[in-house]
Amino acid sequence: xxxxxxxxxxxxxxxxxxxxAALHLPDSDFEEVLNAGHWSVSVDDSAQYxxxxxxxxxxxxxxxNYKASDLESTVGLxxxxxxxxxxxxxxxxxATLPPDPHSTTHSVKWRGPVVGDDGKHLMSYAVGGxxxxxxxxxxxxxxxxxxxxxxxxxxxxxxxxxxxxGINYDLIRANGGVCTEPRSEIKNDLDGKPFKHDKFxxxxxxxxxxxxxxxxxxDWQIFRHWMRASVREKDVQRYIIERWLNKVxxxxxxxxxxxxxxxxxxxxxARIRNSSPVTAACxxxxxxxxxxxxxxxxxxxxxxxxxxxxxxxxxxGSIMRPVVLYHYFKAE
Numbered sequence: 001x002x003x004x005x006x007x008x009x010x011x012x013x014x015x016x017x018x019x020x021a022a023l024h025l026p027d028s029d030f031e032e033v034l035n036a037g038h039w040s041v042s043v044d045d046s047a048q049y050x051x052x053x054x055x056x057x058x059x060x061x062x063x064x065n066y067k068a069s070d071l072e073s074t075v076g077l078x079x080x081x082x083x084x085x086x087x088x089x090x091x092x093x094x095a096t097l098p099p100d101p102h103s104t105t106h107s108v109k110w111r112g113p114v115v116g117d118d119g120k121h122l123m124s125y126a127v128g129g130x131x132x133x134x135x136x137x138x139x140x141x142x143x144x145x146x147x148x149x150x151x152x153x154x155x156x157x158x159x160x161x162x163x164x165x166g167i168n169y170d171l172i173r174a175n176g177g178v179c180t181e182p183r184s185e186i187k188n189d190l191d192g193k194p195f196k197h198d199k200f201x202x203x204x205x206x207x208x209x210x211x212x213x214x215x216x217x218x219d220w221q222i223f224r225h226w227m228r229a230s231v232r233e234k235d236v237q238r239y240i241i242e243r244w245l246n247k248v249x250x251x252x253x254x255x256x257x258x259x260x261x262x263x264x265x266x267x268x269x270a271r272i273r274n275s276s277p278v279t280a281a282c283x284x285x286x287x288x289x290x291x292x293x294x295x296x297x298x299x300x301x302x303x304x305x306x307x308x309x310x311x312x313x314x315x316x317g318s319i320m321r322p323v324v325l326y327h328y329f330k331a332e
Contacts, residue, residue: 007210008295015304020105021250022071022145022246022248022250023071023072023074023075023078023149023245023246024072024075024242025059025075025076025079025238025242025243025245029058029061029062029075029076029079030237030238030241032054032055033054033083033122033241034234034237035091036052036053036054036055036083036131037049037052037089037121037122037123037132038050038052038122038123039122039123041232041234041236042232043123043232044123044195044196044197044228045123045124045125045126045127045197045198045228045230046123046196046198047114047115047120047195049123049197050112050113050114050119050121051090051110051111051112051113051114051137052083052089052090052112052113052119052121052122053089053090053091053110053111054080054084054088054090054092055088055092055093056091056092056093056094056095056097056329058076059076059091059120059325059329060329060332061076061231062075062077062137062327063076063077063329063330064074064078064329066259066263068263071250071253072295074099074249074250074253075264077263077267077268077322077326078244078249078250078253079241079245079269080246080250080325080326081249081267081271081322082132082133082241082244082245082249083132083151084147084318084321084322084325085267085270085271085318085319085321085322086130086132086133086244086271086274087113087119087120087121087132087133088102088110088113088117088118088120088205088318088321089112089113089119090110090111090113090117091325092110093110094113094194096260097328098218098324098325098327098328099324100317100321100324101317101318101320101324102317102318102320108311114226115133115198118314118315118318120132120133120134120160121169122231122237123228123231123232124171124229124231125197125224125227126132126195126197126198126200126224127173127200127233129169129229130143130169130227130230130240131169131236131237131240132237132240132241132244133240133244133248133274135240136168136169136170137168137169137214139243139260140169141165141166143236143239143240144162144164144165144166144228144242145165146239147226147230147236147249150235150236150239151230151233151236151257154226154229154230154233155188155190155225155226155229156191157190157222157227157320159224160219160222161222164215164219164222164223166218167213168210169210169211170206171209171210172215172219172220172223173220174202174206174207174209174210174211174212174215175210175211175213175214175215175216175219175220176198176215176216176217176219176220176221176223176224177217177220178201178202178207178213178220179202179206179207179210182330183199184217185217185220185221186217186218186219186220186221187219188221189224189225189228190221190222190225190228191225195228197224197228200322205312210257233261233281237261244253244274248270248273248274249266249270251273251277252266252269252270252272252280253266253270255269255280255281255284256284258286259284259288261286261287261293264294264326265287265294265297266302267322267323267326268283268294268297268298268319268320268323269283269284269297271301271315271319272297272301272308272319275301275312276307276308277311278306278307279301279306279307279308281301282300282305282306283296283300283301283306284297285297286300286303287300294323298316300320301315301316301319302316
């Protein structure tokens with residue numbers, strides 16, 4: 001199997017282009033994802049653009065195209081993990097699909113996420129993080145760097161915006177008025193037009209943890225304006241998706257197959273890695289020698305001994321979605 005080695009340095013991740021050098025999502029497939037995610041230059045982070053479903057035809061194409069000897073052929077499977085597992089998007093089909101494993105805890109039957117679910121969206125910016133994988137922390141720093149290079153004047157008050165680089169997403173949000181009583185976040189953007197994102201709550205657990213630091217309501221206004229403008233740019237959407245493919249999917253795929261695992265196990269491990277690279281590495285070790293490697297990986301995801309979280313049990317159904325889809329379409 002062909003492997004890709006990443007040098008951790010500016011030469012590889014200089015963010016000077018809209019995609020990475022290794023795995024690249026074909027334009028036609030990228031457009032399918034945008035269409036399924038209700039993307040446009042005017043949509044907002046609102047429930048009217050949720051309930052995303054990928055067409056079953058693109059999933060079948062990704063499964064049929066996969067060849068273990070061709071790393072580039074894994075791109076579609078990686079996107080399937082990102083959309084149906086990480087983001088919890090559903091699948092639309094004229095034919096009867098297999099039972100949705102997510103329905104063991106949610107009566108969803110391959111529908112996409114709605115408000116109150118763990119789902120993530122192309123237009124996410126008002127809660128959880130940015131974009132389809134809820135970019136935050138170090139990933140958010142890299143997104144700032146990408147915007148600085150590619151879109152330095154995308155919106156007003158650029159100096160104020162770029163000063164927010166390196167500050168935790170939830171600190172900016174919590175200090176932006178989300179955690180005040182009554183809620184007092186600024187309702188209009190920098191152009192004086194109303195933000196149309198849903199009013200996602202803070203919460204009794206959330207606010208005491210994140211309402212600290214020196215950011216202001218104006219910072220949250222600037223941040224939201226810029227990030228909404230960013231996810232309305234196609235190249236930024238491609239950047240977020242391809243960054244995930246190369247820094248989450250690819251490491252899991254290579255590590256799992258090198259350890260004697262299968263592409264199905266790699267799908268599970270990539271979802272775990274999205275939450276924690278440490279837990280993902282531990283999960284592979286836990287799976288070694290196990291009669292049921294996938295079961296061992298799932299157990300590691302919720303095990304404190306692997307740095308997992310017992311609360312992630314609620315995600316186990318969605319984690320299995322790409323595996324079920326892979327088996328179903330491979331058997332056709």
